[in-house]
Amino acid sequence: MLEHRQQRVDLACVFRWAVRLGMHESIANHFSVGVSEDGARFLINPRGRHFSRIKASDLLLVDAQDAKTIDRPDAPDITAWALHSAIHRRHREARCILHVHSKYATVLSCLKDPVLPPLDQNCMRFFERVAVDTGFDGMGLGDEAERVSRGLEGRPVLLMGQHGVLVAGPTVAQAFDDLYYFERSCETYVTALMTGQPLRIASARVAHKTMRQWVEDYEGFADQHLRELKAILDDEEPSYAQ
Template sequence: MNQSVEQLRIRLACAFRWAARLNLHESIANHFSVAVSGDGREFLINPYGKHFSQIRAGDLLLVNADDPASLDRPDAPDITAWALHSALHRNQPHARCILHTHSKYATALACLADSRLPPIEQNCMRFFERVVIDEGFDGMGLGDEAERVSRLLGNKPILLMGNHGVLVAAPTIAQAFDDLYYFERACETYITALSTGRELRIASDEIARKTCRQWLEYPGFADKHFNALMGILDEEEPEYRQMNPLATAYTANL
């Protein structure tokens, strides 16, 4: 079911706030976006300098992937955010929601010479053969680097960006956030297991594929997870839903 731009604003604001609550963010860096046009070229993204914990639905900026004038506005997005997400929304239109963070354990995995995530438990198995590892880091995500990174994703939900962080792409905000949460949990388990120095118990490829398939077929999991998160914010931080006049006017004109 298609969601209105207002609903997308509210849900993305929820994702920002929960990323802060779960310590998946990094200062005023990192960025989330969601496409609002059919071709993905118009999308919502966070303004530069706004902390994830304070994002409201009306704070999110509507920008166009083909219009560099988006960077000229006084509340412009971060330059790397606009470059990377513009390239991704242009080149991967199926990736409606894109979440990029430098979360602790995923970034630790991205720093290892071997950044593969072995199937040592069922959260790790959820991402078996579903992660692209970028081994060509060439500086911040600007210009040619943003274009290069944007073409790596393909049909996988996770891009582990070597020497950098993690990027999650999904058709919905709920699915993207659920993947981000569980990928970070899987990385935490793996890094913790490595820290013991003891031999890992690694499942067979057959069992890993079976478990991954079971995850993908689990009924309504991401939506139920995200709706629960929204319910908590509705009680504890209801201001995350606040719109501003410009955002409301845009929504009304769709």
């Protein structure tokens, strides 16, 4: 029996779905989930493994407090280790951390004004729930990783300027649900900009109301979403759970 099997299976599922949804970057980018009470011990993808091939048993168990982790023969990618260990140490509540360079979120991160406006109800879900980091200073190593880890500000989404997006959640299900809908929101906004037409932006009152409805009235939605994703993989790609 695999240690931390449920977290492994859930995380392996979202690796596979990141590929299916075109949100992966081949063997780059990284997902993790904390498995200890303080979140310092966490599972993360192995270095150099394509998202489409990751299985539950492939995930590495590491300790954010152990600086020697990077010297292990099976050490994770250096950027993955720096960024995820910094966040797991600093944010106990951030059990699952998903970082990708998904197409539309990355486009948004490259705009002079990278703020997602309350354009439709998906965009409104993230009203006042996105931290924006515009201090990009190279690959996420050392000081850069520590700086980024401070940028979450208690919000579930960190838009990393000129880089991509990072989502942190209390569970794998919640983190992936936020990642999925944030990318959909960015797609809507970027596509709307491409029309060249004036945008119909919701008022702060309506945007805040809609955000609260998403957060408060859809309890269990993320769990249902992940359950369906696993059911599809169980039929079509069951190796993810091995």
